[in-house]
Amino acid sequence: MTSIDVVAPPQHVLERARAAVEPLLGAALAELPDETREVVERGLARQDFSTAALVLLSAEAFGDADVTKTAVALEFAHLHEQLHADLMARGPVREVFGADRVVSAADALLSLACARLTRTGVMVLNVALMSVVDGYVQEIGMDERDDVEMAEHLGVAAAKHSALTAAACELGALAAGASASQARHLREFGDDVGLARKHVDDVLAPQAGPRTLPVVAAAIAGITVDGARKWCEQQADLLLARALHHLRQCGPRARAASELSALAEEITIARCRPVVPPQAVAEPSL
Template identity: 30%
Template sequence: MHNFSLLHDDVMDGDLTRRHRPTVWSLFGTSNAILAGDAILGLAPRILSATGSEHALTAIDWFGKCVVKLCEGQAADISFSERVDVGIDACVAMARAKTGELLGTSCALGGLFAGADRTQITALREFGSEIGLAFQLVDDLLGIWGDPAVTGKPVRSDLVDRKKSLPVTAALGSGTQAGRRLAELFHQEESDAGLLAELVEEAGGRDWAMQTAEQAFARAKQWLEQAGLDKVAGGELLALAALTCRRNK
């Protein structure tokens, strides 16, 4: 499911590279990339069905709901590029739908197949949702200030594409002089991406995103504690959570 979303996302964004390699559409064409993504998505629920578990039907239902939610989040993300009234609450909701739902459902499915009770599954789902939000925040930071040699993306790619990412939205709504200047320049094609990055940072967008990612990480830890997992499993998931907030690619 994740790879399906990446194949289609690269088509929609027109990205030429992914993980330091050419994207599928850039090598094989848009139609083939869409069809490959569709095929992968069709194969995914078969993995759940093939388990023969008594939970398979529930798992496939959760999976389907997650796909719909992910698409809703992606649709919102696309619409933001044409809107001037995007607030930070709407942007966070988009990130929770697009990324938080994917990781939340993944964690819930793990709990379901492991025989967790309803309280534990809820805690695992919330843990994944918070990790998803943190992941998106860090991803947005890397989209502006990441090292292209590490991320595999062009420098300041999100600003070049004029994406209303979380740091940008926070800066635009900051009420600061830098935020107002950013709003004036953001949709002007001749505006330099380096200057836009400076304005986002000056308006507090970078600090806000970093702090919000850490807050999401802290909430994730609390949900993980409530899940009551054994020490090894809990430790591995906590390490995964920490990675989302401190990765560089």
């Protein structure tokens, strides 16, 4: 058994991450005008704080540095991206607050994020956000073609959904003194976890849209959507295995590695497992 096979309760990890960043989140939100803060608070209520957890655990894997500001910055950056996704999809936040207020809130979040990062952190975050933008641009171009291959769809999914996860892991590692090689492995870990999560999100989507991976895979491969969902689950398994390989390669501390492993599994393949109801305990006979 390797050190990262010993899993920790992921919910505890997420609760610990939330508790660590909430004081700084509250202070940052106090800087915002009331109308902007209302939009941000609605968005934060939907976050699971896994992005902040990845920053904190990636730092704990190599040292004892205080990376709370970085965790807050990446949580803000993630919400910035989520608000833009909501805008483009005409989602519930836009429906409640209107496009102008959502755009203003997203801009404010980006400013808050950059103010809490070092110069290197801002550069890493900028690259990640440019990747997200590039993913959207590629996706728009693909809508006008009928010869798009599966590899292109996967490339867009990675650009849009893995970049910030990868940046969170890399910045956490670097802040704690990880070498360039170690930080690169953590970045690859986050990249694979992000794409695995996208596969799972699309499998579990209540309404499978034309851009979700199972629908795309079914159309390209000529299989049923149920068969394509199974394929996506298998891809998530493979991506998680590759992520854990990168985690082993970077030589992290045992406890943080265990928690990273558990968190990665919890936000990806564990969500596809059937829920087993608790078994009733039979009353002892007299």
